[in-house]
Amino acid sequence: EAQVTQNPRYLITVTGKKLTVTCSQNMNHEYMSWYRQDPGLGLRQIYYSMNVEVTDKGDVPEGYKVSRKEKRNFPLILESPSPNQTSLYFCASSLTAGRSTQYFGPGTRLTVL
Amino acid sequence: GENVEQHPSTLSVQEGDSAVIKCTYSDSASNYFPWYKQELGKRPQLIIDIRSNVGEKKDQRIAVTLNKTAKHFSLHITETQPEDSAVYFCAEYNFNKFYFGSGTKLNVKP
Numbered sequence: 001e002a003q004v005t006q007n008p009r010y011l012i013t014v015t016g017k018k019l020t021v022t023c024s025q026n027m028n029h030e031y032m033s034w035y036r037q038d039p040g041l042g043l044r045q046i047y048y049s050m051n052v053e054v055t056d057k058g059d060v061p062e063g064y065k066v067s068r069k070e071k072r073n074f075p076l077i078l079e080s081p082s083p084n085q086t087s088l089y090f091c092a093s094s095l096t097a098g099r100s101t102q103y104f105g106p107g108t109r110l111t112v113l
Numbered sequence: 114g115e116n117v118e119q120h121p122s123t124l125s126v127q128e129g130d131s132a133v134i135k136c137t138y139s140d141s142a143s144n145y146f147p148w149y150k151q152e153l154g155k156r157p158q159l160i161i162d163i164r165s166n167v168g169e170k171k172d173q174r175i176a177v178t179l180n181k182t183a184k185h186f187s188l189h190i191t192e193t194q195p196e197d198s199a200v201y202f203c204a205e206y207n208f209n210k211f212y213f214g215s216g217t218k219l220n221v222k223p
Contacts, residue, residue, distance in 0.1 A: 033211065042119075042202055042213040043157070050209060058210055090156060098145045098206040099164070104156040 002027045006091050006105040013081055014113050021076045021108050023091030031097040032074040033058070034066065036087040037107075043090065049074055050097055081112040119203050119214025126193050127222050134217045136203035137185040145206035146186045148177060151216075152199045160201075161188070193221045 004025045013019055025032065033048040035058075045058030049068040063085055065077040074093075078085060091105040119136045126132050136146075147162035163170045163177045163186065170177050174193075179186040190197055198221045203214040 035211075035213075040215060042215040043204075043211075044213070045211050048209065048211075056209065059212065097209055101159045101162075102147065102211075104158070106156055 002103075004091055004093055004103050004105040006089075006108050008108060009106060010109050012111045012113065015082055016080050019078050019081060019110075021078075021089060021091075021110070023074045023076065023105060024072050025074075025093040025103070026072060027093065027095070027103070028071065029093035029095050029103075030071070031095070031102075032068065032091065032093045033102070034064070034074070034076045035090045035092065036060065036085075037090060038087050046076070046089075048097075081110075083112050086110060086112045117203060117205055117212045117214045119217060121217060122215065123218045123220070125220045125222065128193060128195060130193055132188075132190045132193050132197070132219055132221075134188045134201055134203070134219075135185060136187070136205075136214050137183075138205045138212075139184065140205075140207050141181070141184065143205040143207040146177070146179060147204050147206075148188050149202045149204065150199045151202065157202060190219075193219075195221050195223050197221050 007022045030051045034046040035043040037043050044060045047066040049055045089108045092102045094100045094102040144165040149157035150160045151157040161177050174191045176189040200216045200218050202216050
């Protein structure tokens with residue numbers, strides 16, 4: 001089944017404790033992206049990747065890191081989480097950038113205490 | 114960054130009526146405009162998209178129009194049904210990045 005998966009789905013952590021949210025797609029998509037969703041703000045792009053080893057900042061990259069060592073995986077890293085990073089996070093992928101359907105993962109609800 | 118303005122923030126219609134959601138953008142270089150539907154507790158899903166070389170696109174009860182001169186695009190849903198109730202997001206694609214509107218909560222009353 002073609003899909004985008006994220007793990008974990010829910011996470012409660014404390015300020016400063018490094019964490020990684022994994023994202024994987026099995027559709028051989030080139031473009032992958034991370035978004036955060038906050039009430040009243042829609043979705044905001046954190047980082048995106050055009051292909052393996054090609055990543056760039058989105059609109060709200062501060063406090064986040066990503067890597068794209070393999071085409072299927074695009075983990076999101078919070079080196080030192082803070083309470084303002086409490087949010088709902090979505091990973092997404094598409095075959096190409098800006099021309100094909102973007103498929104979203106199920107979301108990760110993160111709470112930073 | 115880019116600013117996509119979406120209106121209205123909430124919309125309530127009677128079943129069978131039409132619903133229209135509008136978005137405006139600022140950069141004329143934007144060339145791809147998708148619309149997503151997000152049901153409560155679910156992930157966003159693409160419902161229709163349009164590229165900048167097209168003025169209108171239709172898929173059954175859903176249509177999108179694009180006015181490049183005025184830099185706005187709209188989602189039209191005809192013959193609304195209760196299952197259309199959800200939050201709808203517009204987005205624009207510009208230089209490898211996506212910018213989303215703040216969302217419209219559509220409520221279709223039976």
